[in-house]
Amino acid sequence: MPAVPPPRSRVPDVLVVGGGVVGLTCAWYAARTGAHVTVLDPAPGDGATHAAAGMLAPVGEAEPDDVAATALHLAGAARWPGFARELADASGAEPGFEAAGTLLVGYDAGDRDDLRRVLGTHETAGLRSASLTVADARRLEPALGPVAAAALAPDDHRADPRATHRALTVALATAGARRVRAAATRLVLDGSRVVGAVDDAGHLHRAGLTVLAAGMGSVALTTLHEAPDAPHVPVPVRGVVGQTVRLEAGPDLGLTRTVRGRVQGRPVYVVPRAPRPDGTREVVVGATTEETADVRRPRTGGTFALLRDARALVPALDETTLVDVTQRARPTTPDGRPLVGPSGVPGLWLATGHGRNGVLLAPITGAALAAELTGRSPADAVALAAAAPARFAGRGRSLTLEHDRRTA
16 A cells, blocks of 8 residues: 655655665665655665666776776775665664675686786776686685686675665664655756655655655656756666576575676676575576666566576576566666766755666765765765766756746
């Protein structure tokens, strides 16, 4: 049954539009500053969060041509151990964080050459990774198949996005935040300031600060409006569709680290979760990348390709059970970095466009919002400069904010 919208007489300090892992992290950090928080989302956690494997991989996903993005990802990863501890304490639930490291592997000779080039870029950038012999890699992970090359990225860890989302939901309830299961249809202006959002039932949710953290839902709030006095906020977010496969493994699969590699040039990863009390465990395989419509109906070919390549790296996956195939669109900006910070319009703060790194960057995004609310400079201000929304000013799609008669 849908939650009852908050009374109109109550004006929350912060309205978070979007209830995925980024939105809920922002809401939790805001609530911890003492703000009254409302989260607006019709299906919390059902977007990119639901499909994400949860790799925290600033080294494995480092872009040699984007030093600023790598610095941002490293800063995001550094926040995760403390974030996981605090969230577990606040919720009594584990967010699934595991500091286990990642094996980087290449399946054939061409993939071996690619891995060597990657390790060279890591060395140039000062990132921690180390080449391993295949025999040493198998000693670390006996389930590894007949690969041609291997390396270790000891600082690339993992979390369970679905478990993190559940823990955030409990922590928010404990902190007194409100969650409203409704969709924002537009943001509302009073003069030149955003004062909240209207939902699909026509309710106005007022706020001193509105945080747009709707992922792909951010696009639904963008329109092109010709009113000459309407402020325009660049939100150039597009959907890059990916699918993940969830498997259930028995106690015999002794995989402890994420295995990330290439099979004849195709990227694939295998992410094991911690064993359950009965010894079984979830294993997530991913992820395809497609510039196509997000119909949430995984293609057979994509699923086949993921399983084919994953079992080439870890042959024991043949003995697992197929549990779930999930397809979602990742909210992605033209340069691959998120939009985190003031929008340029008073009362509106952006936390969207995180692409493949929403789970990785959720804590640093929430901490940046908390700094905004308390008037402090973010501890990671230098790294966060790479995500400043102002870099897209004057180009790309724009979010148009319409005046609402009830606020005049």
